[in-house]
Amino acid sequence: MELENQTGPIEFLLLGLSEDPELQPVLFGLFLSMYLITVLGNLLIILAVSSDPHLHTPMYLFLCNLSFTDISFISTTVPKMLMNIQRQSKTISYAGCLTQVCLVLVFAGMENFLLAAMAYDRYVAICHPLRYSVIMNPHLCVLLILLSLSISIVDALLHSLMVLRLSFCTDLEIPHFFCELDQVIKLSCSDTLISNILFYLVSSIVCGVPILGIIYSYFKIVSSILRKSSAGGRHKAFSTCVSHLSVVSLFYGMGFGVYISSAVTDSFTNTAAASVMYTVVPPMLNLFIYSLRNRYMKEALRKLIIKHLFW
Template sequence: MEHRNHTSVSDFLLLGLTEDPEMQPLFFTLFLFVYLLILLGNLLIVLAVSSDSHLHTPMYFFLSNLSFTDICFSTTIIPKMLANIKAQNQRITYTGCLTQVCSFLVFAGLENFLLTVMAYDRYVAICHPLRYTIIMSPTLCGSLSLLSLFMSLMNALLQSLMVLRLSFCTDLEIPNFFCELALVLKLACSDTLINYILAYLVATVFFVVPLSGIIFSYTRIVNAVLKIPSASGMYKVFSTCGSHLSIVSLFYGTGFGVYISSAFAHSPRKIAVASLMYSVVPQIMNPFIYSLRNRDMKEALRKVISKIRSVG
């Protein structure tokens, strides 16, 4: 097989969800609508939290961070997909592909860590209510957010730099609508053993450990809730955790679904559709989950929308 060094790689081909030209306008319209919905929903969450003093608490601070992360996550993927559909050009440059891989890892990792921190916040609020404001101080909240970002950046940079050492074959077709690390590694002609070891190690440390932390937090929360004598008290506690639990289930459920489908699905199109589930669906659902289940958020959103209408 012909080999060529990565310095001579000019671009990759993103095969997308379908090759049917008649379906392209439909996909363009659909994903443009989805992207605008993600931007609007998450931006409203950020504005509501920042403008309402009643929401200046650790829980909503992390929620606004999560919404901002969702905006960045979607912006990493969808605009390039829309541009390719509009131009009827499936190409992405080598630099653009590597940038997309790095950005995807940053924001996926950051979302993962933020969900873990939010679980810890709920654990402290329910199991240590009298010490909540002391433990979850502004300094700790800011430090946890910065630490999450730092760890995500370090992982993404390390993984991306490891890709730079690879040589690629002449067949540079990626069976997806964005550059994903695992699919890029499959195109390499040089030895990728170290890359895969690093990827699996990171997956264990950066995803299994945070998920274990979430499970531990909610185990302690459930134990605390079962000791509450009144049914109304139990309902109140569970309602404060319901939104976060829904987002966690959506994020990890779609992620594991993609992993399983990638392991057993032989069709590239099925893999692309599965990737769509965890790269777009959680980001579009998060604002709806929090705005529909949270009374304070509903009121804050009403105020923001009223201000926007009055300005308009």
């Protein structure tokens, strides 16, 4: 890397998933399809929950917010990638890159905290069923959502301000299809020790606390299920957690897989492909997990589709 400071307007180069010109139309079609499926599918879930009074419960309130977060998360990265492929350009402005870093952190953090809130909801539903409506009242649900959003925004702004104080060199190639925070930090000509310490410290807290909350919730849930005398009661209790547990496994499994992949490989193509697995794939699969495994959601979606087809 050249250590000469950048002069003039700063632009980063997003290397994307492949430099092969013949693959670009394939990538464009693939990611456009994934993007449209994710956006339209999650919008359908939001509409179905909003239109069905039977689904106006804390679990589905969190699900609506998760769907909105998934739409926002994928909209932060994929449209810019599609635009660059269409224009045969790899550039993104400094302001655009910083905005992308900030928004990715906001929505990734939001998803992180929403999954923890949903785990707590399942814990209360299974371990304290008689007090569920009292504990999971609308005020608490709204408070959890606002708290999740507030912490995510503060975390994103903190990291964005940290990037603002960095200076950059002339070789500004990012081996991803979007501006990822740790990759942007690596391009800096400044001393990044404090930035890296802050990045790992804050990330450990912001990610670690929700993960511990999810683990504790499911420890209590499993303990409660095992104490149930009937096999039918155990099956019914566990079935209410399957969708959420699948989404949690997908989100954190993909995330940890990306960083393990980044640590063991120097190939930017492999690293960029791995990043797709936690920024694009989970938002798309979440809607299938919740819509196909949940009979109440399937019924609500069926009613919504029939209503708009025949009216």
